[in-house]
Structure formats: structure tokens, C-alpha cells
Amino acid sequence: MTTALPGAVALREQAARLDADDPLAPVRERFLLPPDVVYLDGNSLGPLPAAVPAALDDVVRRQWGTALIGSWNTAGWWQAPLRVGDAIGTLIGAAPGQTVAGDSTSVQVFTALDAAAALRPDRPLLVTDPGHFPTDRYLADAVARRRGLQVRHVPPPDLPHFLADEGRQVAVVSYSPVDFRTGELYDMTALTRAAHEAGALALWDLCHAAGALPLEVDALGVDLAVGCGYKFLSGGPGAPAFLYVAQRHHAALETPLPGWTGHADPFALARDYTPAPGIARARIGTPPILSLLALEAALTAFDGVDLHQVRAKSLSLTGFLLRCADELLAPLGFTSVTPSDPGRRGSQVTLRHPHAHGLAVALAGRGVVADMRAPDLLRFGVNALFTSHGDLLTAATRLRDLIVEGAYDPAPPSVGPVT
Numbered sequence: 064m065t066t067a068l069p070g071a072v073a074l075r076e077q078a079a080r081l082d083a084d085d086p087l088a089p090v091r092e093r094f095l096l097p098p099d100v101v102y103l104d105g106n107s108l109g110p111l112p113a114a115v116p117a118a119l120d121d122v123v124r125r126q127w128g129t130a131l132i133g134s135w136n137t138a139g140w141w142q143a144p145l146r147v148g149d150a151i152g153t154l155i156g157a158a159p160g161q162t163v164a165g166d167s168t169s170v171q172v173f174t175a176l177d178a179a180a181a182l183r184p185d186r187p188l189l190v191t192d193p194g195h196f197p198t199d200r201y202l203a204d205a206v207a208r209r210r211g212l213q214v215r216h217v218p219p220p221d222l223p224h225f226l227a228d229e230g231r232q233v234a235v236v237s238y239s240p241v242d243f244r245t246g247e248l249y250d251m252t253a254l255t256r257a258a259h260e261a262g263a264l265a266l267w268d269l270c271h272a273a274g275a276l277p278l279e280v281d282a283l284g285v286d287l288a289v290g291c292g293y294k295f296l297s298g299g300p301g302a303p304a305f306l307y308v309a310q311r312h313h314a315a316l317e318t319p320l321p322g323w324t325g326h327a328d329p330f331a332l333a334r335d336y337t338p339a340p341g342i343a344r345a346r347i348g349t350p351p352i353l354s355l356l357a358l359e360a361a362l363t364a365f366d367g368v369d370l371h372q373v374r375a376k377s378l379s380l381t382g383f384l385l386r387c388a389d390e391l392l393a394p395l396g397f398t399s400v401t402p403s404d405p406g407r408r409g410s411q412v413t414l415r416h417p418h419a420h421g422l423a424v425a426l427a428g429r430g431v432v433a434d435m436r437a438p439d440l441l442r443f444g445v446n447a448l449f450t451s452h453g454d455l456l457t458a459a460t461r462l463r464d465l466i467v468e469g470a471y472d473p474a475p476p477s478v479g480p481v482t
């Protein structure tokens with residue numbers, strides 16, 4: 064049962080108007096979403112793109128099943144990491160030949176941090192965000208330990224001030240443009256420039272940005288970037304990640320895992336390692352072809368899509384959800400931790416409520432999939448390729464109903480939430 068509120072009518076009309084005027088509305092057809100589900104967790108696991116099942120069927124039955132090992136050449140398997148890397152490159156503003164797809168984000172974070180430290184050998188500090196995603200923090204600590212460096216935790220807004228004092232000591236600044244908890248968007252341009260003015264390298268983790276907003280890694284002079292294949296790129300559970308290294312660093316690039324597929328002549332099976340020219344040296348081992356080609360098919364959901372339109376719609380969606388939260392949920396004890404300033408907002412809205420866990424579980428029971436981050440944050444990811452304003456009103460209304468009806472478990476989770 065939905066409680067009728069005077070404001071809800073105005074919100075419903077606004078949602079209908081915005082959805083009717085949405086130039087990206089037809090793109091929703093490129094995803095196979097269950098009909099009765101409002102899916103607001105695409106920033107954690109993107110839904111299934113319609114192009115993937117047939118593509119995977121071909122990879123499995125024909126390429127693998129019939130052509131067997133010959134597919135390394137005839138089906139382009141060998142080149143797939145670089146080909147898929149270039150396809151991701153078009154979404155992050157990278158010219159071809161600088162992005163490779165493969166391995167997990169965690170592996171790529173380690174690779175990028177270690178390679179960056181090697182490019183600035185006389186500088187003893189790694190700078191990262193104390194609020195960075197845990198894996199990025201753990202791996203910064205690990206790289207620092209192995210190389211005898213030190214980690215400094217500096218919130219992104221404090222970076223210019225920190226660098227004014229200690230900038231000449233800093234090898235690399237490792238940040239995400241979007242805070243995965245709050246959805247706050249940081250100024251990539253200003254932070255990259257600040258790192259460069261100190262002579263440090265800028266490493267960006269684009270997990271919550273790639274596919275969600277226009278990025279210009281080449282134009283900004285970003286040195287290295289990594290990101291995830293399974294969030295806004297919808298490449299499937301455990302999809303390969305990516306690593307971007309600006310071309311100017313390729314000749315000097317030393318990766319910590321110089322595997323045989325990154326060799327200049329891998330099939331010579333030489334005794335000693337000679338790195339391949341270009342980004343190919345960042346390849347490690349045999350790529351996971353099924354996952355990689357599922358990701359390649361998934362990326363076709365972006366064909367002909369202008370990321371500036373994606374950004375405009377994403378801001379319209381998050382702005383609308385903030386309005387719904389303000390009118391329907393704030394009176395019931397929810398507060399938003401996502402900036403209301405559109406220039407400081409990524410593609411998610413996070414609401415604080417002491418019973419976030421029970422509410423996320425109960426919401427899923429009513430067909431709205433969001434997630435929570437301990438202890439008290441409810442996270443709603445929007446993806447402009449398939450989310451509608453109507454979806455968000457449904458989510459806010461059902462959340463309101465749960466509170467009014469008391470239809471959720473107020474106990475905190477007994478085990479940690481899923482990642």
C-alpha cells in the first residue's frame with residue numbers, strides 16, 4: 064500500500080515529464096532488467112546488457128567449441144585485452160594504445176601504484192585518500208612497505224595545502240574522483256594539476272566514474288588510471304578491470320608483474336624478459352577470454368551514446384532523488400550525505416538512517432535493489448543508461464512506506480555487508 068501525500072502527486076508529475084523528455088530512454092532496451100525490479104545497485108554490479116548472452120554463446124560454442132585453440136588467432140582472442148582496453152579508452156578520454164583490460168581492479172591498483180613509484184624513484188611519499196576504497200588503501204600500504212616508502216592520508220580537498228609543504232617528496236597521488244560512500248565528486252582537473260605542480264604523478268581510480276560521466280584522462284594529463292569492468296560498464300560479475308598509462312610513460316614503465324604475455328616476443332619463449340613496446344607491457348598472463356569478451360559485448364550498450372548526455376541525465380536523476388528524499392524521507396529521519404551542488408555529485412545518492420541495513424533488506428523484498436555501507440548509509444546508484452525518474456520515485460515511496468509501516472528489522476547486521 065502506498066500512502067498518498069500531497070507532494071507525491073507533484074513528484075509523480077515531475078517524474079513523468081522528465082522521463083517523457085529523456086533522450087536516453089530508448090537505451091534502457093539495451094539491458095535485460097527483470098520487469099518488477101527497480102535496480103539501483105548498478106554502481107556495484109551493472110545489470111545484464113542484452114548483447115551479452117548471444118555474444119557469449121558464440122564465444123563458447125563456436126569460438127571455443129568448434130574452432131578450439133585456433134581462436135587465439137582467428138577470433139582475435141590474443142589481441143582482446145588491447146582491443147577492449149581501447150574500447151574503454153573511448154569512454155575515459157584516452158586515445159588508442161594506452162589502456163589494457165584485464166585482471167582485477169585490485170591487481171591494477173597494485174600495478175599502477177608500484178609502477179608510479181618506480182617512475183619517481185627519489186620521492187619517498189605515496190598520498191592517498193583516507194576515505195579511499197579499502198583495497199586502494201591496503202595496496203598503497205603494501206607498495207609502500209615493499210619499496211620502503213611512506214603513505215600519507217590526505218583528504219582530496221586538503222591536497223593543495225599538503226603539497227605546498229611536502230609536495231617535492233611525493234611520488235604519486237592516488238585518488239578516486241567519486242567517494243564510493245557519499246557519492247561526492249572531487250575536482251579531477253584541479254587535483255591532477257596540483258599533483259603535477261609538485262612534480263608528482265596522478266593516479267585515478269575510475270571505478271565509480273568510468274561510464275558514469277565524461278572523463279578526459281589524456282586532456283587532463285592524468286598519468287595512470289585504473290577502473291572496474293562490472294560497475295557502470297556492466298561487464299558482468301568479476302569482469303576484467305582496466306589500466307591506463309599515458310603514452311609518455313610507456314618507454315620507462317616497469318610493472319611489478321612482468322608476465323610472459325607482456326613480453327616483446329611472447330612466443331619466442333625467451334629465457335629473459337624484454338618488455339613489449341607500449342601498453343602491451345602491462346599485460347600479465349593469459350587473459351580470461353569469456354569474461355573479457357562478455358565485457359566487450361557489454362560495452363556496445365554505449366554505442367552512439369554521448370557521455371555528456373549521460374552526465375546531464377545522471378544529474379537530473381540524482382537531483383530528483385534528492386528532492387524525493389527531501390520531501391518524502393527527511394521528515395522520517397533520513398539525511399542526505401550526498402552534496403546537493405550538482406558539480407560535486409557523482410552518480411549516486413546516499414542517505415543516512417540508523418536502520419540502513421534492515422531497510423535495504425526490506426526494500427529488496429519490495430522490488431527495490433539498493434545497498435548499504437556500514438553502519439548507517441543507504442546507497443542508491445543511478446545509471447543514466449537504464450534508470451528512470453519514475454524508478455526513483457518508486458524507490459523513495461516504498462522506503463517511506465517501510466518506515467510508516469515499521470516493516471523492517473531495526474537490528475544492525477550481524478555480519479559485515481557484502482562489498
Ligand SMILES: *Cc1c(COP(=O)(O)O)cnc(C)c1O
Nearest residue numbers: 167168169196198239243268270
Ligand atoms: C569497486 C572498487 C574496487 C573493486 O576492486 P576489485 O579488485 O574489483 O574487487 C576497487 N576500488 C574502488 C575505488 C572501487 O570502487
